[in-house]
Amino acid sequence: MTTGTATRPSGGVRRQDGRERRKRTRAAGTTRLAGILLSPTLLVLGLVVFYPLLSALRQSFFTENDELDAEGFVVEGEKFNGLGHYFDAIAGDGAARFWNAVWNTTMFTTTTVVLEVVLGMAMALVMHRAFRGRALVRAGILVPWAIPTAVSGLLWRWIFAPDGIANVVLGQQVVWSADGPQAQLAVIIAEVWKTAPFVGLLTLAGLQVIPNEVYEAAVVDGAGGWRRFLHITLPLVKPALLVAVLFRVLDALRMFDLPFVLVGQQKQSVETLSMLAWQEATNVRYGAAAAYATIMFLYVALVAFALVKLLGTDVVGEARTQLRSRRVRSREAVVA
Amino acid sequence: MSTPQSGRGRSRGAAWKRWLPTAGIAAIVLYCLAPFYWMVVTAFRRPSDQFDNFPVPRVWSFESFLAVFEPGTGFGRALLNSLVVAGCTTVLTLVVGVSAAYALARLQFRGKALVLALIIACSMFPGISLVVPLLGLFTELDWINSYQSMIVPSMSFALPLAVWNLTTFFRQMPVELEQAAMIDGCTPAQAFRRVIVPLAAPGVFTTAILTFIMSWNEFIIALSVVNEQDMQTVTVAISKFTGAQGFEQPFGTQMAAGVVVTVPLVVAVLLFQRRIVAGLTAGGVK
Numbered sequence: 001m002t003t004g005t006a007t008r009p010s011g012g013v014r015r016q017d018g019r020e021r022r023k024r025t026r027a028a029g030t031t032r033l034a035g036i037l038l039s040p041t042l043l044v045l046g047l048v049v050f051y052p053l054l055s056a057l058r059q060s061f062f063t064e065n066d067e068l069d070a071e072g073f074v075v076e077g078e079k080f081n082g083l084g085h086y087f088d089a090i091a092g093d094g095a096a097r098f099w100n101a102v103w104n105t106t107m108f109t110t111t112t113v114v115l116e117v118v119l120g121m122a123m124a125l126v127m128h129r130a131f132r133g134r135a136l137v138r139a140g141i142l143v144p145w146a147i148p149t150a151v152s153g154l155l156w157r158w159i160f161a162p163d164g165i166a167n168v169v170l171g172q173q174v175v176w177s178a179d180g181p182q183a184q185l186a187v188i189i190a191e192v193w194k195t196a197p198f199v200g201l202l203t204l205a206g207l208q209v210i211p212n213e214v215y216e217a218a219v220v221d222g223a224g225g226w227r228r229f230l231h232i233t234l235p236l237v238k239p240a241l242l243v244a245v246l247f248r249v250l251d252a253l254r255m256f257d258l259p260f261v262l263v264g265q266q267k268q269s270v271e272t273l274s275m276l277a278w279q280e281a282t283n284v285r286y287g288a289a290a291a292y293a294t295i296m297f298l299y300v301a302l303v304a305f306a307l308v309k310l311l312g313t314d315v316v317g318e319a320r321t322q323l324r325s326r327r328v329r330s331r332e333a334v335v336a
Numbered sequence: 337m338s339t340p341q342s343g344r345g346r347s348r349g350a351a352w353k354r355w356l357p358t359a360g361i362a363a364i365v366l367y368c369l370a371p372f373y374w375m376v377v378t379a380f381r382r383p384s385d386q387f388d389n390f391p392v393p394r395v396w397s398f399e400s401f402l403a404v405f406e407p408g409t410g411f412g413r414a415l416l417n418s419l420v421v422a423g424c425t426t427v428l429t430l431v432v433g434v435s436a437a438y439a440l441a442r443l444q445f446r447g448k449a450l451v452l453a454l455i456i457a458c459s460m461f462p463g464i465s466l467v468v469p470l471l472g473l474f475t476e477l478d479w480i481n482s483y484q485s486m487i488v489p490s491m492s493f494a495l496p497l498a499v500w501n502l503t504t505f506f507r508q509m510p511v512e513l514e515q516a517a518m519i520d521g522c523t524p525a526q527a528f529r530r531v532i533v534p535l536a537a538p539g540v541f542t543t544a545i546l547t548f549i550m551s552w553n554e555f556i557i558a559l560s561v562v563n564e565q566d567m568q569t570v571t572v573a574i575s576k577f578t579g580a581q582g583f584e585q586p587f588g589t590q591m592a593a594g595v596v597v598t599v600p601l602v603v604a605v606l607l608f609q610r611r612i613v614a615g616l617t618a619g620g621v622k
Contacts, residue, residue, distance in 0.1 A: 030443050033524065037439035038451060040432040041495060048466065048492035049458045055469035126360030133361045139609045140365040143372055146601040148553035150571040151594045155375045158587045163387045165374060197368055198616075205617035254462035257555040261575045274464040278560065281468045293465035300462050 053297065059290035060085055078287070085291035094288070100268060101276040102299075107184070108272065109252040112191045116248060117241065119192065120199030125233075127200065128207045141197035149194065153261025156190040160262075179267045187259050187270050191252070199244045206240025207233070242311045249307060253300050273299070372598075379592035386588045400592035410565045411593060414573035418552055418597075420483055421569055425490040425551040426544050429498050432491070434540065437502030438528055442511070452503075459496035463556045466492065471560055485561040486569065490554050494547045501546065504618045505539030506532065542615040545608055549601055570597045 062078040063085070089098045127137055144152070159166050160176035167174055176186045210233070218228050256278065259270040265279065273296045280289035381388060382397040404411050439445075440452060470489055479485040509532065517527040533540075558569040568576070574593050577586070605612060 031445045034439040034443045034445040034448075037435040037443075041436035041455065041499060042451070044432060044488070044491050044495060045455065045458050048470070048489050049461060052466045052469040052473070053461070055473065056465055059469060059472065123364050126357055126364060130357035130361050132358065133365075135609070137361050137364055138613055139606050140368045142605040142609055142612060143602055144368050146549055146553075146605045147372065147594075147598050148555070148571045148574075148601075150553075150555045150575045151597055152371075154574060154577075154590050154594055155371055158378060158591060159371060159374060161587065165389055168389050193367070193371060197364075200364075201613060202617060250460050254464065256463065257571075260555075274462060274556070277464045277468060278556070281471055281560065286468060286472055289468045293462075293468045296462050297465040300460065304460055 056290040056293050056297075059286055060294050061287075063287040064284065081287060085288050086295070088288065089291055089295065097268075097271070097276065098292070101271050101273045104184075104270060105253060105255065105272045105274075105299075108187065108191070108255055109249055111188050112195070112252050113245060113248050115188070115192045116196045116199045117245060119196040120201075120203055120244070121241070123197060123200030124203035124207055124237075125229075127204050138201075141201060144194045145198050147194070149257035150261050152190060152194055153258050156186060156193075157262050160186045177263065179263075179269045181269065183263045183267060183269050187262055190262055191255070191258055194258075195248060195251075199241075199248060202244040203237060203241055206237040209240075210236045246304070246307050246311070250300060250304055253303060254296070372602075375591045375594050375598075378588060379595045381588060383586075383588045400588040401596070403586075403589045404593045404596060409573075409577070410568065411570075411573060411577075411596075413566055414568050414570045415596070417483075417567060418569040418571070421486045421490065421554075421558070422548050422551040424483065424487045425494055426548045428487065429491050429494040429547050430540060430544055433495055433498035433502055433543070434533070434536075436499050437506055438532065440499065440503045441506035442514070455496050455499050458492060459500075463493070467556055467560045470557075474561055479561070481562050481564045481567045483567075486554075486558050489557045489561075490551045493554070494550055497550065498543050498547055501543045501615055501618055502536070502539060505536055505543075508539075509535055538611070539615075542608070542611040545604060545612060546615050549604070552601065 061081060061083070063081040064078060088094050123141070127134065130137070147155070157177065158164060160174075161167075162173070162175060162177070164176075166176065174182050176182050214232055214236070215228060218232055223231070254274050255272050256274040259267075259272060260275060263270045265275065273292060277289050277292035277296060280286075280292060377391070377393060378386070379400050380396050380398075381393045381400070382395055383399055383403075385394060388394065403409075436455075440448065466489060470485075474480050474482075474485045513531050513535070514524070514527040517531045518524065522530065553571060554569070555571045555575070558572045559575070562568055562572065565573075570593075574590070574597060577590050577593055
């Protein structure tokens with residue numbers, strides 16, 4: 001702000017000096033204040049996120065000692081195991097179970113996110129067009145999101161019970177709770193039910209930023225509904241949609257509550273990486289569990305990185321616009 | 337695809353277009369609410385009618401609800417635990433998050449982008465890679481079966497969302513307000529406390545609702561760090577619910593428990609839907 005002011009000839013040097021110094025001390029003060037204000041957050045996140053991550057990495061190289069020593073006493077403590085847990089997971093005893101969990105996690109993530117995007121997009125388009133009942137939809141759409149996943153797991157277990165409503169409606173006798181493809185389908189249906197409306201909500205927010213003039217121009221040019229969707233709506237809503245996809249993918253990769261409650265533990269067809277790691281941890285095989293958790297973390301980080309790289313500037317750009325004030329955002333929308 | 341040109345065709349198209357969004361709205365609401373409705377209806381059936389598939393209970397009964405709160409289920413205690421954990425998480429997250437968000441929204445300092453990126457990155461970690469080491473740590477600290485063992489990790493999930501949301505809210509407020517306060521002799525801290533905090537109340541409130549819902553729904557940490565029934569939160573209690581009567585599958589009681597856990601959240605969502613949507617789309621983070 002002060003840079004524009006020209007220095008007056010009389011005693012200008014001294015005054016500028018003072019101003020510079022004051023500016024510098026103010027900057028130092030700001031940095032100190034920022035440090036004070038940010039430190040609680042960074043402390044909490046350091047304690048519960050970064051410390052555990054490092055600790056998990058360390059733990060994954062060790063194994064719990066359950067051997068007896070020469071005198072027949074249990075040896076306390078841990079033993080260094082190097083990459084042993086990782087080898088066990090990828091190629092050793094645990095390999096079959098591990099790769100099954102990787103496959104399940106990946107399969108659940110891809111199928112649910114694809115379905116969510118298609119359904120969510122459709123919902124957003126409907127909501128965008130509707131003038132009546134908007135408040136009703138907005139309230140309704142939040143209900144699946146607000147229900148705790150553990151409760152919705154229970155709810156869908158009831159729906160998919162052998163005598164449950166799903167079989168009655170379908171007129172079939174599917175044993176959904178049994179281990180197998182039908183259990184996977186049940187998990188997918190329940191997950192999509194819970195999160196498709198959420199994707200719809202985020203997409204709707206993106207749709208509402210598109211100025212109406214663009215459509216009017218397209219109508220004048222004679223573009224039909226489908227072409228307008230393909231060439232205007234889709235490209236313009238893409239940034240919002242991609243952010244939704246990114247967060248949904250990361251969320252789906254760590255899926256735990258739903259298969260845990262809906263189908264149960266140690267069911268081959270629905271065991272995800274999170275469930276596998278949890279199982280090992282509760283059996284006090286911390287080393288193996290930590291190895292699974294670390295692999296899981298690397299997998300999520302890799303997917304996040306790949307998505308941001310692949311989707312590129314759009315996601316980063318959207319994240320940046322979200323940081324800006326709404327004023328700037330709406331101005332940009334008008335310019336675009 | 338081609339637009340009908342004749343007058344009759346157009347009017348028919350218009351009618352079709354008019355009721356289509358309404359039908360779509362109905363379909364969406366049905367899709368979202370039908371399973372929830374089924375839970376509520378089941379909860380109000382008599383246990384003997386549990387498998388009746390009529391859309392409305394033939395005889396309304398509160399038996400399942402009474403069964404949920406029968407002594408021995410520990411469900412009342414679980415509700416209290418959840419309230420304590422989610423309440424403390426919300427308050428602590430807001431206290432910590434507000435100051436961080438203010439710094440990120442208002443102050444210019446080096447490394448701001450890095451701090452923001454770090455905070456966002458924290459919301460992407462899979463819960464399990466935190467649970468495993470924390471379980472070991474809490475065992476050593478003797479924190480297993482304690483409230484703090486659930487509150488502190490929950491904050492790690494809630495904080496990024498809160499900081500992100502609050503930063504957006506603070507940025508929407510004109511800087512001139514604080515500048516005016518500072519000209520009137522306030523220090524930056526005073527300007528923040530006396531001018532910004534009261535004005536940011538709606539944003540803080542929205543963040544509080546989102547944080548509360550999030551920590552109320554938390555499952556994996558509460559499942560891992562607690563093994564005593566007395567310390568379970570509702571989400572864990574409900575997953576282990578076998579009912580007081582010891583049926584093979586006490587679905588009626590489970591659904592009643594589900595209703596008890598969910599209805600406060602649904603009511604909050606209905607009351608504050610406008611704000612919740614604003615908060616969710618501002619943050620873009622779940």
